[in-house]
Amino acid sequence: MGEVRLWPEHLDEVVEEFQACFDSMERYELLFEYAKRNPSPLPPEEWNDDNQVHGCQSRAHVTCFVDDQGGFQMRGGADAQIVQGLMSVTAMAVNGMSPQEVAIMEPDYAEAMGVQSSLTPSRANGFLNMFKRVREDASKLSG
Amino acid sequence: MGEVRLWPEHLDEVVEEFQACFDSMERYELLFEYAKRNPSPLPPEEWNDDNQVHGCQSRAHVTCFVDDQGGFQMRGGADAQIVQGLMSVTAMAVNGMSPQEVAIMEPDYAEAMGVQSSLTPSRANGFLNMFKRVREDASKLSG
Amino acid sequence: MTLDIDMIRADFPILERRLPNGKRLVYFDNAATSQKPQCVIDAMSEYYEQYNSNAHRANHTLADEATTALEGARDKISSYFGTSPEQMIYTSGATEAINLVAYGWARENLSEGDVVVLTEMEHHADIVPWQQMSVDIGIEVRYVPIDIESYTLDMDAFEVALNGASLVCVVHTSNVLGVRNPIEEIIEKSQAVGARVLIDCAQGAPHERINFDSLKADFVAISAHKMAGPTGIGCILVKRDAMEEMVPFMTGGSMIKRVTTKGSTFQEGHAMFETGTPRIAEAIGWGAAVGWLEQFDMEEVHEHINDIASWTASQMRQIPGIQIYGDPGRDDSSGAVSFLHETIQSQDLALLLDEGGFAVRTGHHCAQPLMDALGVPSTNRASFWIYNTMDEAESFVHYLQEIVDRFA
């Protein structure tokens, strides 16, 4: 049995960057930076009821589609930078994967990044609901 | 200053009889006996809404009047023997006193009799409400 | 495995209690409320000492911990009752649970002339809300009588009463008689005529595992304090389609989506019925109680309790002047033994028993229509639970015999 990969290889670098942080404040700083580096942002003008992620404490919006090459693409936006940063990382992870792969992916990378304190069950809603929404969309797009 | 009497002298004997009991079961037995010796019982046929003592857990009824000699008289009846026994003792205490005296009397004799466990604040309702009712009636009859 | 009652008793600090007169407490008032194991008491103290915080919208650690514990308790409790957390609405107890059905479901779905079927053995909590609706909006309330020979519901009368019924409300187990009603049959027959069914499981839940989803009742009312949990909490379990027919009852924070001065929109599902600061400590305590109960096979527990009750009743029947109301000898009977002595009045008997350390309940047990049917104003009731022992029962029978000898 080969090595089980918990996230796509190209995310290793990002995860390692977070793991190298000195403390959680540094990790938050890094998330704030990643918030600005979203590879496929969804600007506030496009936020609407349909693409809203429910159960978040802050506003978060996500739309997903399949590009010309058959690669999954997510566009996301959130008013909280921490959620937005996690969205950027997620987009970096999933963009270009096959929808089938995304549909069964687990959010292990977030845990590995060491952002636990923003991921406790009740607070994680922002991130986890966003992640679930992405997976559901991927599942539909696999159909 | 003379001795302060907490109950009429003629009740001393009754109180002492209770104090001489070996234990509370004996005291209860004695109360059951006194229940049968009510000097002025109010038979169940005469029980009605007007003479009902409220706040008792069992039924208790009391009527009071002033006799030809100007003496206060209470008639009482209850379905529980313990309440009925305390009623008998109370009637023995107050019957014949002046309504003015009864109106300011305290129920110390019951405590002295050692029937505390049937006299704790919430259970005492039966007895205490009956006693209060007698005192109120006495107060009205003093008017 | 058989129950190790000594080990069970060791979990309950109160069972070591001595009364002011030096007598050891013998607690036979379990149908009124059960005692609480130390782990339940500790779970609540720990909450207050370590992570007390208002729940929801949790943006700090304590609030997050409190929310996790609160929702964790909901998961645990709903799963104990064989259903999903979405089907459970926290209330202050069975009484509020039934009122929630009256205000939140019946008021929206019933109107003048609609029929609600009750039974003569209901607790006041399952009578007065329906009588009030009858006064307010003119529903018709029917009472299924009991057969006072067998102390069971008259099922023929039940079938007649069902005619045209919209709602059937039946107690799972009578708090006075210990009788367990044939609720499966009642649910099936009621739903067959299109009626919704509410089962009052205040007494049922401490004595058998309630499996809400397989029971298929529309509403099940439960109190925590009768099943090792704290005061101040209970729940109503609601079937999905019944919940969809419900409208808000109490309103305020949490149950809303958006409030403006123009009007408000509400949460969906169970969240629409929970408003205000949650009963956080209480939910955590109840969760711990359910965790504690989960270690036992409730059928064994029932058998243990039933053994004590049926033995006690059989012994009591031999004491002159004692009359038992109910049939504790039946296998499905649940640990309540109601009785009266023919000459020692019930309040007197209660005080005399208390003198011996025996805590029994005395009165109408919030079931006056049942008292009327039995032709008595009140009864004495000894009710047993998991931590009671045959030794306690023996000493009770003994002491009762003594009292009767002395005071009758």
Next chain:
Amino acid sequence: MTLDIDMIRADFPILERRLPNGKRLVYFDNAATSQKPQCVIDAMSEYYEQYNSNAHRANHTLADEATTALEGARDKISSYFGTSPEQMIYTSGATEAINLVAYGWARENLSEGDVVVLTEMEHHADIVPWQQMSVDIGIEVRYVPIDIESYTLDMDAFEVALNGASLVCVVHTSNVLGVRNPIEEIIEKSQAVGARVLIDCAQGAPHERINFDSLKADFVAISAHKMAGPTGIGCILVKRDAMEEMVPFMTGGSMIKRVTTKGSTFQEGHAMFETGTPRIAEAIGWGAAVGWLEQFDMEEVHEHINDIASWTASQMRQIPGIQIYGDPGRDDSSGAVSFLHETIQSQDLALLLDEGGFAVRTGHHCAQPLMDALGVPSTNRASFWIYNTMDEAESFVHYLQEIVDRFA
């Protein structure tokens, strides 16, 4: 005497708490719920460990002790609020208290077109019940606006709104702004036009001694958990003549005099509104909380809290980008400091503060109409209570400055 805060803090085990990241807890979320002193936690444990029993109809020792403690708590709490036990009805909290006024008083005494006056700074608990009545029976709801310069009620608008009003519902102290409203004036003017007045004292009671009888409000709603008491309990205080106008709300056991299959009669006074097994442990805990609070002069407590709040707000104003909502510098302001940073979003700020051990609340605080008036979706809110210290406030200001330096 001045308050000995170290001694006060020693009563609260949770204040020793360290968060998982090792930081010492600094609890600034008191407007959401206060912490509990050990004596409150112990009073409840002691109840469960020593004398847990269902109350009322007490014919055994435990039931008697429980009833005595339950009623003793009512005496203590009502006397703390300057009124008699008969004027107090236990509820699960302020939210249920207000719902009780809606269902028990307003539904009987108001009808289509009758006017209920609210304010823009009400908590959802004091808005949604009235909106629901407006939907159900067509009452008119008016909102007194706030002056967003001074963050106080527009009292001219209030006088206009009063015209023809039947009921006026005003929050004593805003949970968002910390503003204390001129409730004495509001009560007087409302009653002068013949309106009944409900004061939501959920935030007021922890900060000043509420004297119900001299206040002369018709209804006062209070939650225990915000004033050192447990979750799951609160009360509505009701003036005698207002209570006489009320009809039963939730029904069932205890609130009845007699139940028959033909109909029922009810208890009178406060007993008509309390049904089901009482919140026994909770009442005992709240009684202990009130006993604990009684050792302090609430004016000194208020001054202590107000000092911290006004100092903190004045320091925060010097941090670039921070905006304060409310006027914590006012003498009558009550320890809530709502704020936002212009670029650091409120949820982010909350998590960053939590990382430093600071528990503040973030969101709309169940006051969306107020948020709308302020033109913001949410705020961060630091709220102080008796055990908070100037040291904590200093470290908070310091840490906030650091965060702003690093993340803005």
